[in-house]
Amino acid sequence: MSDQPLIQVEHLAMAFGTRKLFTDLSFTLKQGDFFCLLGANGTGKTTIIKLLLQQLHPTAGTISFNERLKSAADIGYVPQFRNLSGDYPLSIKNFISLKLCNSFTPWLSQREKQAVTKALQQTGLTAKQNQRLGTSSGGEKQRAYLAQAILNQPQLLILDEPTASLDQDAKYEVLETVQHLNQVSGMTIIFISHDWPLVKKFGQHFLELRAGSYISGSTTELQLKKEDENV
Ligand SMILES: Nc1ncnc2c1ncn2[C@@H]1O[C@H](COP(=O)(O)OP(=O)(O)OP(=O)(O)O)[C@@H](O)[C@H]1O
Secondary structure (H helix, E strand, O other), rough: OOOOOEEEEEEEOOOOOOOEEEEEEEEEEEOEEEEEEOOOOOOOHHHHHHHHOOOOOOEEEEEEOOOOOOOHHEEEEOOOOOOOOOOOOOOOOOOOOHHHOOOOOOOOOOOHHHHHHHHHHOOOOHHOOOOEEEHHHHHHHHHHHHHHHHOOOOEEEEEEEEOOOOOOOHHHHHHHHHHHHHHOOOOEEEOOOHHHHHHHOOOEEEOOOOOOOOOOOEHHHHHOHHHHHHO
């Protein structure tokens, strides 16, 4: 595993018009890290992700990428949980395969089938692959989105509040799968969340945006508030 950072952010500043979100933001994302991005609504978490994906340009500062991140295929993205209605007709396996619809042929190649089989294994969905996604549990549905995001075996997996609106058991189900992808498959994780106990339990490093400033460190240093501790 290379010691060179996967992403190095130096003295980053971002403003929309006269609204400054942050200035002089610096952090390093190492290969294999489980990095958590925290902050109240509107502090700029999604903006940081858009800057990392080069969909926005910073007002100042630089973002340097390791050569392991060569193309968009090296980055997987899982959005906030979107529930599907009970009558959604596709099986878990066919839903995961939807991401391969750009192929030239209407059927899956041997290589594509292997990619789906691997993603099913990595997300613990092999035994459930023929189950209808619509009737699956919240945790299974989100693991199916996760499986879609890792079909290309990305170097970096970005999860944008993937467990918001899931119940406690489903949150753990999803985060244990993400932890497995991090520890066994070596994927580097950026996990955006408002859920401090989850961050403390599963994350390694954190960065918390506060209005105009930020703090960062190891998740072992995170102090949970009283109301969080019993969650
Ligand atoms: N393209 C844009 N143009 C102008 N303002 C924007 C743009 N994108 C985001 N903003 C503003 O920047 C601020 C930060 O937005 P961002 O979505 O990054 O916050 P966030 O921390 O992800 O919030 P949330 O937790 O609610 O998702 C918000 O006030 C938002 O309205």
